[in-house]
Amino acid sequence: MRYYSLNRQSETVDFRTATIAGQAPDGGLYFPETIPQFPAGFVEQLPHLEPAEVAYTVLAPYVGEAIPEAELRCICAETVNFPFPLVPVANGISALELFHGPTLAFKDVGARFMSRCLGYFSRSETRPVTVLVATSGDTGGAVASGFLGVPGVEVVILYPSGRVSPVQEQQLTALGQNVTALEIRGNFDDCQRLVKQAFRDQELMQQRRFTSANSINVARWLPQQVYYCYGVAQALAQTGKPPVVAVPSGNFGNLCAGLLAHVSGLPVARFVAACNANAVVPAYLTSGRYAAQPAVATLSNAMDVGDPSNFGRILELFGNEYPSIREKLSGYSVSDNETAATIRRVHQQTGYVLDPHGAVAYFALEHYLARNPEAAGVFLETAHPVKFPDVVEAATGREVAVPAELQTLMQQPKRSVVLAPAYEELREYLTGQLQESSVTA
Numbered sequence: 450m451r452y453y454s455l456n457r458q459s460e461t462v463d464f465r466t467a468t469i470a471g472q473a474p475d476g477g478l479y480f481p482e483t484i485p486q487f488p489a490g491f492v493e494q495l496p497h498l499e500p501a502e503v504a505y506t507v508l509a510p511y512v513g514e515a516i517p518e519a520e521l522r523c524i525c526a527e528t529v530n531f532p533f534p535l536v537p538v539a540n541g542i543s544a545l546e547l548f549h550g551p552t553l554a555f556k557d558v559g560a561r562f563m564s565r566c567l568g569y570f571s572r573s574e575t576r577p578v579t580v581l582v583a584t585s586g587d588t589g590g591a592v593a594s595g596f597l598g599v600p601g602v603e604v605v606i607l608y609p610s611g612r613v614s615p616v617q618e619q620q621l622t623a624l625g626q627n628v629t630a631l632e633i634r635g636n637f638d639d640c641q642r643l644v645k646q647a648f649r650d651q652e653l654m655q656q657r658r659f660t661s662a663n664s665i666n667v668a669r670w671l672p673q674q675v676y677y678c679y680g681v682a683q684a685l686a687q688t689g690k691p692p693v694v695a696v697p698s699g700n701f702g703n704l705c706a707g708l709l710a711h712v713s714g715l716p717v718a719r720f721v722a723a724c725n726a727n728a729v730v731p732a733y734l735t736s737g738r739y740a741a742q743p744a745v746a747t748l749s750n751a752m753d754v755g756d757p758s759n760f761g762r763i764l765e766l767f768g769n770e771y772p773s774i775r776e777k778l779s780g781y782s783v784s785d786n787e788t789a790a791t792i793r794r795v796h797q798q799t800g801y802v803l804d805p806h807g808a809v810a811y812f813a814l815e816h817y818l819a820r821n822p823e824a825a826g827v828f829l830e831t832a833h834p835v836k837f838p839d840v841v842e843a844a845t846g847r848e849v850a851v852p853a854e855l856q857t858l859m860q861q862p863k864r865s866v867v868l869a870p871a872y873e874e875l876r877e878y879l880t881g882q883l884q885e886s887s888v889t890a
């Protein structure tokens with residue numbers, strides 16, 4: 450498989466180069482030259498296939514010659530070694546739970562696949578590889594856990610001090626080994642600015658090989674197709690008809706992966722792009738015009754994105770034809786009040802505890818089903834509610850219990866290096882002049 454840049458200035462590359470580079474030299478996103486079709490009978494067999502087999506079947510055409518078959522099968526097995534249950538919540542609505550991975554977020558799937566691919570590629574690198582990421586919460590944890598213990602790769606994560614939840618902070622700071630957490634005395638924008646500045650620092654970039662583990666990386670984007678296959682197979686078995694799938698969206702990588710699986714042959718009646726107040730895509734679906742906006746802060750903060758980076762991939766997938774996009778995709782923007790009220794109401798009526806991101810998708814799906822009552826609805830539950838305890842506990846009036854798998858991690862000591870939001874400090878740290886890790890309680 451070859452990948453071209455959506456800016457169409459750079460040369461095409463293979464999966465290895467696309468994964469290591471993240472973004473094309475012309476600044477564009479990589480996109481596969483052809484969309485492979487699932488093998489005949491694949492959808493019918495899905496309920497009987499092993500998860501690793503499904504992942505291998507979906508991903509092998511995209512990886513091509515870049516990774517030998519035995520190695521790729523191993524990577525696939527490690528990527529999807531946790532369940533993706535479809536749980537009925539209310540009449541005509543089921544949750545596809547994507548939070549049973551090590552950091553309780555759907556990003557585990559992309560991060561695990563990408564880290565193992567990079568680990569394989571780094572075996573033939575002479576310089577050590579450092580993964581440098583800024584996180585507002587979920588991304589960093591999934592990336593850290595994905596790369597934990599991968600030989601030849603160091604991970605440095607910048608997060609805003611005091612602005613991530615306790616579970617998220619433990620997932621960033623308590624792992625140890627090859628993962629270092631830099632606690633920045635600033636906000637998420639500061640963290641992102643520092644990382645961008647580091648990538649522009651030519652002198653620094655020559656010392657080691659830096660990579661961004663960014664959400665636009667093809668190795669994070671493509672494996673997300675796998676759980677759509679599971680979800681749809683379970684929905685078909687339960688209702689006999691292709692479901693309508695609502696996806697809580699920020700950068701739109703997740704939704705775009707679902708669309709990709711659909712174009713490859715997965716039966717889905719329609720997708721619903723569920724957004725919070727950051728609604729540029731729902732606005733595009735209504736008007737046909739796309740206008741990026743500054744991001745605004747909401748309760749579903751992993752979706753606070755004003756210019757979704759994967760939107761270009763959605764356009765490309767539909768040949769830039771607005772009518773074809775509208776045929777497959779509806780959009781809806783959900784306010785913070787509606788999000789909190791949905792968590793409260795669904796908990797009262799069904800006992801199910803939504804996280805704020807799942808609640809946005811739930812509400813958007815209800816809105817769609819009100820006009821299309823015969824449809825079978827599935828929404829993606831992208832994170833465990835314990836990662837957003839303030840919002841969820843305020844809405845339900847109950848404490849969210851920490852799942853057993855997390856108890857040990859919650860007891861580990863936190864280790865972070867506290868830095869001012871100034872580039873000189875980050876640079877000093879990265880060039881090894883600031884070795885001492887400070888331990889905070």
Ligand SMILES: *Cc1c(COP(=O)(O)O)cnc(C)c1O
Nearest residue numbers: 587699700701702703751831832
């Ligand atoms: C990242 C994230 C999203 C948004 O996913 P995109 O692929 O960026 O659209 C939704 N929910 C949660 C919990 C997330 O962490």
